[in-house]
Amino acid sequence: MKLYHMPAAPNPRRVRFFLAEKGLQVPMEEVDIPSGANLAPAFLAINPRGVLPTLQLDDGTVIDESVAICRYIEGLHPEPNLMGRDPLECATIEMWQRRMEFDGMLGIAAAFRNSAPAFAERANPGTAPRAAQIPELAARGLEQARHWMAQLDRRLQESPYVAGARFTIADITAFVCVEFAKWVRVRATEEQRALAGWHARIASRPAASA
Amino acid sequence: MKLYHMPAAPNPRRVRFFLAEKGLQVPMEEVDIPSGANLAPAFLAINPRGVLPTLQLDDGTVIDESVAICRYIEGLHPEPNLMGRDPLECATIEMWQRRMEFDGMLGIAAAFRNSAPAFAERANPGTAPRAAQIPELAARGLEQARHWMAQLDRRLQESPYVAGARFTIADITAFVCVEFAKWVRVRATEEQRALAGWHARIASRPAASA
Structure with missing residues (x-):
């Protein structure tokens, strides 16, 4: 298999982090989004949707969507478990993972894509x-991002990890979102100590820099 | 367990459709979003996030996010299978399910929430x-919705169901999105015959009216 990615972009980073937690190394090829390489014929022939990350299997089958790629990897390499072991745990992790995406990632992405000159x-x-x-959507996205960060801090005051007692894919999504938020100059406030402590713990994992 | 929902809203409908395909009946309670009942103290005490659908278990545990609720149900009641049986099938279904959400639902929702007087x-x-x-976001959402519908028609020209050879959660999401799109007056064009044929097949399933 081969992973098409972009080193700096948040969604590919989620998959690289996940793979590294599993101890896996997958051949990778870089595709540059700001210059439009993801929309060039060479990449559209691989994935007509033009998005990253895209995983291509040896028979040519393509899987996009970060979480779908992660679920495939989880199925092939169940340990360490990152997506849950029983119905309630799987649902709880998925709920928190999606909250990070819909409450966090979407606002940050709206702020970024509606303000960055390259886009x-x-x-x-x-x-x-x-x-x-x-521009109004960029502003709304910033407000969502700040609200999400406050909610995340509140969650981390009561739970060591985003989805509960242990590290899961929800932490990966949340961590990558916190990093992505820096692109639009949204950072944890000094009062958000639970978030800061969690962020330091996640950042210290070797896979976080994958 | 109890499902908090709103009969007309698209996301609760996804879960009701899913439950009905499983042959399950779950106690339900209506919460009216346009009048703000989802933001009233009574409901926020159940789910501080204020979103529907929300599933509450008998011990008080709350699961929101439609797909997380569906995954919990799938784990408890594996048949008929709607989310995949092996890693590749699970990933493929999840990819298509998410494409329907990110390419379809988000645009339709942007068009609706940024134009409906109630919001x-x-x-x-x-x-x-x-x-x-x-207003510009409502217009952008309409364009995304039309683009998504054209892509969906193209997909259904080559595949009987959204994720492949059989009915899955991806069809539920896609069907509910097509219905939701009517709220913003986006409908399949006469040329989109694959989409129309698929829509008629899905609509004929008893669970589609749940």
Whole structure:
């Protein structure tokens, strides 16, 4: 298999972090999103949707969507478990993972894609319709990101990890979102100590720099 | 367990459809989103995030996020299988399910929440920050919805169901999105015959009206 990714982009980072936690090394190929390489014919022939990360299996089968790729890896390499062992744990982890995406990632991405010069006419990802940036949406995204960070700090005051007592994919998504938020200059406040402590613990994992 | 839902809203409908495919009946309680009942203290005491659907277990545990609720149900009641049996099938179904959400649902929801009078100051869902509507975002959402529908028609020209040869959760999400799109007056065009044929097949399933 081969992972098409971009080193700096948040979604590929989620999958690299996940693979590294599993102790796996997968051949990788870089595709540069800001210059539009993900929308060039060479990459669209691999994934017509034009998004990263994209995992290509040896028979040519393509899987995109970070969490779908992670679930495939989890199925092939169940240990260490990152997505749950029984129905309630699986659902709880998925709930928190999705909360990080919908409450965190979407707001940060809205802020970024609607303000970064490189995406001036490409506020939508991949081959979705070209779209002009909407400054009000960037502002709304910043507010969502700050709200999400406050909620995450509250969660981490009562739970050592995002989904509960142990490290899971929900921590990976949350950590990558916190890092991504720096791109739009949203950072934890000094009062958000639970978030800061958790962030330091996650950052110290060797896989966090994958 | 008890499912908090709203009959007309798209996300609760996904879970009701899923439960009905499993042949399950779960006690339900209605919460009205347009009037703000999801943000009233009574419901926030159950789920501080203020979103529907919310599943509450008998011990008080709460699961939100439609797909997390479905995964819990799938774990407890594996048949008929709707989310995959082996790593590749699970990943493929999840990929298509998420494509329907990110390429379809998000655009439709953006169009709706940024134009419907009931959500004039509540363009964000649940307890996310109150936000004024952004007309340009409603317009962008409509364009995304139309693009997604064209992509879905293309997919259904080559595959009988969204994720492949059989009915899965990806069809549920896609079907509910097609129905939701009517709220913003986006409908399949006459040329989109594969989509129309698939839609008629899905609509004929008894669970589709759950």
